Amino acid sequence: MKPAIAVLGGDLRQVYLSRLLEADGRHVMTWGLEKGGAPCAVPLHQALEARVLVLPLPVWRDGALNLPLTDTRLETEDLWPRLRTDQLLLGGMTGELPPRLREDFGLTLLDYYDREELQAANAVPTAEGAIALALELTDRTLCGSRCLVMGFGRIGKVLSDRLRALGAEVAVSARKYADLAWVRAMGCAPCRTDALSGALGDYDLIFNTVPALVLDQRLLAETREDCVILDLASAPGGVDFDAAARLGRRAQAAPGLPGKTAPRSAAAAVRESIYHILEERGEYM
């Protein structure tokens, strides 16, 4: 028999996830998602009986389960004693489980976010969300505009591809020679990170994807007055927003785009990750 899956808390992605799992014909229970209209809501004690427990992404917030779609609060410390060693706990950005739980309680907590296929899949809604934001913030068309994408990791790869496809002139900055070769192979203009100074005045739009302070006051001062700057890196991000404000630049941080732009697609990617984890552990799918 397929194991019962309980989805406990989280945001709109977990609501969609519940629906997708249900549509797959699985035995689903949900708890802590009532404001999102998730199906199959059950009391907590019932949800905690499921073989597989899907926790939020990110799983914790201020020492409690991350529960934006309910008014209840569930402390981490209150959750552990109610779990069993034969349950599979799946959470996003879990970090290490305290040794006490792992060793004394024997609990198994796996991170579904820490899988390359989920991160790759998330790069798409992030890029699309960045494009939507850019369209909103600029007074130009992307077609014909000069864009700089800082960093050529997952998001940089997808975003530069999409911007070029929309007709923009796209430069990508990176440090490694191999990345710069890839940038060229993908039809964009490579730019060494250490050569950005002096070239920044060329761009109508700058998208940062590097999780380190790259756009500091000195570099920001080189950008054009009407330049729009989007920071897609996770907190604390890569843009000195105070300096940007002093300089009058239009700069905006845009974290967590997948859940906002395309919660359904983001949920589908979480589902895939969960299925792959179950499959790799020999669980009946």
Next chain:
Amino acid sequence: MKPAIAVLGGDLRQVYLSRLLEADGRHVMTWGLEKGGAPCAVPLHQALEARVLVLPLPVWRDGALNLPLTDTRLETEDLWPRLRTDQLLLGGMTGELPPRLREDFGLTLLDYYDREELQAANAVPTAEGAIALALELTDRTLCGSRCLVMGFGRIGKVLSDRLRALGAEVAVSARKYADLAWVRAMGCAPCRTDALSGALGDYDLIFNTVPALVLDQRLLAETREDCVILDLASAPGGVDFDAAARLGRRAQAAPGLPGKTAPRSAAAAVRESIYHILEERGEYM
């Protein structure tokens, strides 16, 4: 000497237009744009002395000049007597000038909107604005979604190209065999307009560009419940919105996207048209 140009009224596009003309080193005067922060504002009588008068797009609204960025009103009837036969009047969507003005007064009113290069240029911000709206309205990524573009005129051409570039599966409906051949040549799936019925349930997103009622109640009933429908055709558009509301479909009209999405690019296209008109008339550029 380059002729003085006065920009009288209009929306954000005319504000940007003033700035672009000024940046080109031209003698610019503006009137009726004060809420938009246009440069070179002058009293009306002074503006009316310019050799070239740029009127709004669309030029009229309710029998008066289209003046959304000022509290003043200027009746059509009050404007004509103050103009001279040696002036060049340029307006958008002007229609025919009453014979009295053309023949008795000898005024020359040309339509800068009625030029293929402007309409082609406008297809880009329209397509980009439609993409921004689609990203906002759907809970999916465009990448991997199934899109139908109805019509293969200017907007249909650019929009289908961009959607495909973003990774969507794109079908385009058209009536003419030649258009269907072009759809295929551009890498999209052709679909005969008269064969839409029966296929509409395939699409996550439907964009209409045809200025005629194509999505009536019968066809709307065939779309999927979670289908998002955008109508880009000019009023009265091509979607039965009442029927869509009854059926619970997410349908939205999106007129006038260029001025909203990318007023600067839209203004640049107006400027090009104006320069081409002046050039073709042998005016000093």
Next chain:
Amino acid sequence: MKPAIAVLGGDLRQVYLSRLLEADGRHVMTWGLEKGGAPCAVPLHQALEARVLVLPLPVWRDGALNLPLTDTRLETEDLWPRLRTDQLLLGGMTGELPPRLREDFGLTLLDYYDREELQAANAVPTAEGAIALALELTDRTLCGSRCLVMGFGRIGKVLSDRLRALGAEVAVSARKYADLAWVRAMGCAPCRTDALSGALGDYDLIFNTVPALVLDQRLLAETREDCVILDLASAPGGVDFDAAARLGRRAQAAPGLPGKTAPRSAAAAVRESIYHILEERGEYM
């Protein structure tokens, strides 16, 4: 009953056409295609009994039917008297039928090549064939190379789209403002035809699609020594090949690409045209 179709002569496209028509379940007869291995070969007198006769593309060569795949010769003058007024003659690039045949004999000859859907469809194999040739002739990758496409008709549109998609920097020259606006809308760099002089030294590859002498000695002298030049315009083409040879430029004419590059796709496009003609004439399909 579906009318019998006889395919008389032509090149590899007609061979493929016969197979496609046969695969559609039609009653097919072929004559004059034996070197191409066409199916359903019959004697001429039998083929001439069919309701629909498909003639070659181009239909004539030196006063006779265009018969490259047989050793027989069939004079125009010998063909007419053997045809009936109730037959439908379909040929490619037919030109006008002599009045005698049209009026005295009452024959009906239609041109399947003179249809926009066929010409649009043909732009694809032409563009792909041009890309294959360019890849063969240059010592560079197209990705990163600077290409100029002269003309923005059907072939210019498809070719510039494909070159850009392969990572080239693409400029397109055209005369009309509207075409230049479209070039920009499609993400390429517009260039006025009358402004080519002075800019030609920028390009690694030049593709001409304009059927008029555009690349004369003066302009050729401005191209780079290692520039590769392809002329895709129909004869006499748009490149002064003698001047190119004197200057040592690598220039090549490339006519008739669809039949060479992709005879099967070219045949499928001919089939579509023929079906559309039959449909428009109310013939049973």
Next chain:
Amino acid sequence: MKPAIAVLGGDLRQVYLSRLLEADGRHVMTWGLEKGGAPCAVPLHQALEARVLVLPLPVWRDGALNLPLTDTRLETEDLWPRLRTDQLLLGGMTGELPPRLREDFGLTLLDYYDREELQAANAVPTAEGAIALALELTDRTLCGSRCLVMGFGRIGKVLSDRLRALGAEVAVSARKYADLAWVRAMGCAPCRTDALSGALGDYDLIFNTVPALVLDQRLLAETREDCVILDLASAPGGVDFDAAARLGRRAQAAPGLPGKTAPRSAAAAVRESIYHILEERGEYM
């Protein structure tokens, strides 16, 4: 002073490399490239005095230096004793230097091919060469054809991107979930390698990039009769060509495309690698 560079042997890429180095203003000497028309030819003893020696790619062939563009032969054993410990030897696919040379003679041999930026750069001419071959071998247009790319390494990534850009429907097979997610993110259809059986009959073209026998007799038998198969993997490749011949499939191995398709671009990539090696070793650039 910039160190003198000698280019010893190799194919057309080394000829272009010599020209590119010379155009950069470097002190270049060449030997063993006379049939390719390389500049700066000198006698061997003189070339061997250079600070930096660029050897062929691949460096050896049958125990001698790889010298396709000269009639001379230079045995490995004859080369070593003539080299000095202060020289930098750069070769392609060098493998390990025998310990005797490394330890006793103190020679330094580095592999310029074993750098990610070169391999990334090489993926582009490989993909373009594969497209040229595919265009030559098929009777269809790539636009609209159904392509399968086996493997999503460097070549698979670039090739699938280009095929899609040309209007093909592209599926990519891979084993890893992360690769399959990337395939989808790039707008292609993912296909698990272990699910190929049963789906192979869908494709007009199959490109293998996996260096292992993936297309064996059993799978080949599932392909369509008119399917064209290209093997881009390095020897021994991934296609059972004997089985393909027995089945009448059009299958072709296509090794070494960069040097054939785009020797100039391939040489530019080698030059970059060499410069990066020199830079990382602190050599004056």
